[in-house]
Amino acid sequence: MSRALTGSGPVSAENKRRVIEAARRLDYHPNTLAGALKSRRRNTWGLLSFWYFTPTLSDHYYTKVLGGILDAAARVEHRVLLLNVVGRFDRSEECRRFCHESQLAGLAILAPRSTESAIEVLRRQRIPTVLLAYRPRAPELSFVDLDNVQASRLVVEHLLSQGHRRVAFFGGEYKLSANARDRHDGYVTALEQAGVQVDPRLVHQQDFTSGFAIEAFHKVWALPRAARPTAIFCATDRMALAVGDAARVRGLHVPRDLALAGIDDEPAASSAQLTTVRYPFAEMGLQAGEMLGKLADAPEAGPLRVLLPPQLIVRESTSLKIG
Amino acid sequence: MSRALTGSGPVSAENKRRVIEAARRLDYHPNTLAGALKSRRRNTWGLLSFWYFTPTLSDHYYTKVLGGILDAAARVEHRVLLLNVVGRFDRSEECRRFCHESQLAGLAILAPRSTESAIEVLRRQRIPTVLLAYRPRAPELSFVDLDNVQASRLVVEHLLSQGHRRVAFFGGEYKLSANARDRHDGYVTALEQAGVQVDPRLVHQQDFTSGFAIEAFHKVWALPRAARPTAIFCATDRMALAVGDAARVRGLHVPRDLALAGIDDEPAASSAQLTTVRYPFAEMGLQAGEMLGKLADAPEAGPLRVLLPPQLIVRESTSLKIG
DNA sequence: CGCGAAGGTGAGAACGTTCTCACAGCGAAT
DNA sequence: ATTCGCTGTGAGAACGTTCTCACCTTCGCG
Numbered sequence: 001m002s003r004a005l006t007g008s009g010p011v012s013a014e015n016k017r018r019v020i021e022a023a024r025r026l027d028y029h030p031n032t033l034a035g036a037l038k039s040r041r042r043n044t045w046g047l048l049s050f051w052y053f054t055p056t057l058s059d060h061y062y063t064k065v066l067g068g069i070l071d072a073a074a075r076v077e078h079r080v081l082l083l084n085v086v087g088r089f090d091r092s093e094e095c096r097r098f099c100h101e102s103q104l105a106g107l108a109i110l111a112p113r114s115t116e117s118a119i120e121v122l123r124r125q126r127i128p129t130v131l132l133a134y135r136p137r138a139p140e141l142s143f144v145d146l147d148n149v150q151a152s153r154l155v156v157e158h159l160l161s162q163g164h165r166r167v168a169f170f171g172g173e174y175k176l177s178a179n180a181r182d183r184h185d186g187y188v189t190a191l192e193q194a195g196v197q198v199d200p201r202l203v204h205q206q207d208f209t210s211g212f213a214i215e216a217f218h219k220v221w222a223l224p225r226a227a228r229p230t231a232i233f234c235a236t237d238r239m240a241l242a243v244g245d246a247a248r249v250r251g252l253h254v255p256r257d258l259a260l261a262g263i264d265d266e267p268a269a270s271s272a273q274l275t276t277v278r279y280p281f282a283e284m285g286l287q288a289g290e291m292l293g294k295l296a297d298a299p300e301a302g303p304l305r306v307l308l309p310p311q312l313i314v315r316e317s318t319s320l321k322i323g
Numbered sequence: 324m325s326r327a328l329t330g331s332g333p334v335s336a337e338n339k340r341r342v343i344e345a346a347r348r349l350d351y352h353p354n355t356l357a358g359a360l361k362s363r364r365r366n367t368w369g370l371l372s373f374w375y376f377t378p379t380l381s382d383h384y385y386t387k388v389l390g391g392i393l394d395a396a397a398r399v400e401h402r403v404l405l406l407n408v409v410g411r412f413d414r415s416e417e418c419r420r421f422c423h424e425s426q427l428a429g430l431a432i433l434a435p436r437s438t439e440s441a442i443e444v445l446r447r448q449r450i451p452t453v454l455l456a457y458r459p460r461a462p463e464l465s466f467v468d469l470d471n472v473q474a475s476r477l478v479v480e481h482l483l484s485q486g487h488r489r490v491a492f493f494g495g496e497y498k499l500s501a502n503a504r505d506r507h508d509g510y511v512t513a514l515e516q517a518g519v520q521v522d523p524r525l526v527h528q529q530d531f532t533s534g535f536a537i538e539a540f541h542k543v544w545a546l547p548r549a550a551r552p553t554a555i556f557c558a559t560d561r562m563a564l565a566v567g568d569a570a571r572v573r574g575l576h577v578p579r580d581l582a583l584a585g586i587d588d589e590p591a592a593s594s595a596q597l598t599t600v601r602y603p604f605a606e607m608g609l610q611a612g613e614m615l616g617k618l619a620d621a622p623e624a625g626p627l628r629v630l631l632p633p634q635l636i637v638r639e640s641t642s643l644k645i646g
Numbered sequence: 647c648g649c650g651a652a653g654g655t656g657a658g659a660a661c662g663t664t665c666t667c668a669c670a671g672c673g674a675a676t
Numbered sequence: 677a678t679t680c681g682c683t684g685t686g687a688g689a690a691c692g693t694t695c696t697c698a699c700c701t702t703c704g705c706g
Contacts, residue, residue, distance in 0.1 A: 012653085012654060037662070038661045
């Protein structure tokens with residue numbers, strides 16, 4: 001009898017003991033399929049991920065986020081089911097089938113630049129959904145995102161506190177991603193708040209490649225000596241590392257001649273002693289899981305939104321004060 | 324009627340069309356829970372992973388293997404369910420519950436140094452099981468492993484072909500892992516086959532840390548000039564990179580004064596131009612998935628065993644021939 | 647002493663599929 | 677004309693749980 005094992009109704013202590021004893025003797029394990037079918041209680045979360053990340057950071061990113069979700073799932077005795085979307089083209093139909101057929105209790109979407117069309121389709125499902133690292137246009141969707149504006153601000157404020165006034169910024173174009181915009185915004189805001197005027201000659205925006213970063217570095221270094229930056233802040237570590245290499249080739253010493261900072265806290269940033277910002281990826285996964293739990297318990301609680309603060313990691317590349 | 328949608332019995336073309344049409348109109352999607360319950364056909368694979376890897380390589384390792392399994396799963400319309408085992412202590416009971424309750428069609432275990440006790444428990448389940456990157460003691464278990472002996476042989480044979488005769492080996496102790504033994508075995512075999520005698524002064528085995536590698540390097544460099552190695556082969560890239568740094572500190576040039584090679588093909592190995600060996604992690608996941616499929620179709624086919632060959636990546640650290 | 651509330655129990659419907667079976671039609675072979 | 681096999685069809689059991697309900701006991705209280 002199920003009451004004895006699940007505790008869903010009144011049972012005498014004596015009978016309960018006997019049922020449990022018998023269950024163990026027969027090596028009985030309840031069939032979750034049947035249970036879920038009848039009770040309409042689902043214990044599986046889906047993680048939908050669009051699998052076309054940039055190579056370097058993505059593995060770390062993915063495993064940490066995944067680890068966070070798995071943690072949250074384990075706490076509430078849930079399982080995590082995976083769906084990978086590999087191509088760049090529209091797979092919304094596939095996603096839809098995944099959700100429908102897998103009978104999910106909740107869905108987390110790890111979707112850098114996730115296509116709004118796919119999200120639109122998923123939104124119609126009755127399944128609690130949380131978007132990760134993405135702020136959707138639709139206001140009724142829940143998400144947990146990383147505070148990219150804050151990330152840039154932390155870096156720039158740190159550079160300012162070190163005495164730098166001429167801080168260059170290399171990043172991506174606005175249309176590239178929300179990231180690109182946010183990281184630039186944080187840079188501008190931090191400077192303005194400190195009363196430092198933004199010098200447009202020090203701002204270069206195109207993409208997040210090392211190649212562009214090196215190009216931009218040569219441009220700002222071609223400026224008259226007085227106009228050159230004393231610090232360069234790149235929107236990604238990869239860019240900053242490339243700039244570091246290019247600067248050393250020119251005979252410059254980091255940080256004596258030029259301070260350098262990035263964002264992402266890649267493994268390489270640590271060995272290169274690069275000041276950077278670390279995002280709480282595992283925390284993001286964890287929060288997503290907790291949100292799914294809350295959303296399942298009380299869908300009327302409305303969209304949940306969390307913006308996670310990043311953490312400044314100060315290393316040698318910005319460690320010396322300038323005179 | 325289910326026949327029209329699943330094609331499990333004879334249906335007239337006309338009725339089939341009508342049923343499908345109606346299904347679409349009503350936005351009907353079959354409930355997999357009910358289906359699986361009745362048909363006893365399971366479409367979920369479990370991936371059990373023991374989550375205490377070394378930091379650097381593991382993310383890449385894990386995502387690649389996972390990607391491979393997801394690929395294989397997608398091909399046969401299966402899903403992948405995750406279970407993480409975080410602690411180092413015995414969680415066999417938890418694993419058992421996971422398998423029993425999740426109603427898996429198959430189980431893949433990603434278990435570096437996986438405890439035989441946990442495997443023993445899982446073996447009693449009736450679920451097809453494949454071990455990844457681990458050769459279990461029990462002969463009736465299926466596995467897909469990486470050929471670590473071959474990895475070492477490839478490296479050493481390459482070094483020999485470059486003219487090196489005094490090749491040092493730094494690795495882990497035998498009792499540390501099967502890896503440690505295999506990588507040393509490949510080294511010895513390759514040398515012996517080439518008729519080169521193994522100089523015990525050039526072989527240092529303790530663990531896979533950078534610290535130990537540097538220590539070992541100083542030891543071999545303290546030998547009389549004629550006894551020193553012309554090439555050092557480390558059982559991991561991390562060790563090789565550390566040795567490279569230590570050598571440069573001593574004013575040595577790699578590869579002119581000392582050739583260097585590792586195993587793993589870490590991201591850092593690429594930027595440091597380190598010759599190394601790359602393992603087909605994604606292929607390992609893929610093969611595991613295919614095995615699970617075969618095992619489910621024909622359990623009597625007996626244990627399946629695959630040993631995947633690694634790939635030698637030649638880079639600058641071994642590129643110059645010595646005179 | 648009667649009566650309601652609460653604790654305990656078992657039977658059986660329900661969840662949404664797949665599977666089995668009986669049976670109807672119909673052409674081909676006996 | 678009867679039998680055989682085949683395609684097509686619908687009814688209903690089955691999968692292994694949870695849930696509901698009716699009922700039975702026991703106790704406290706008026």
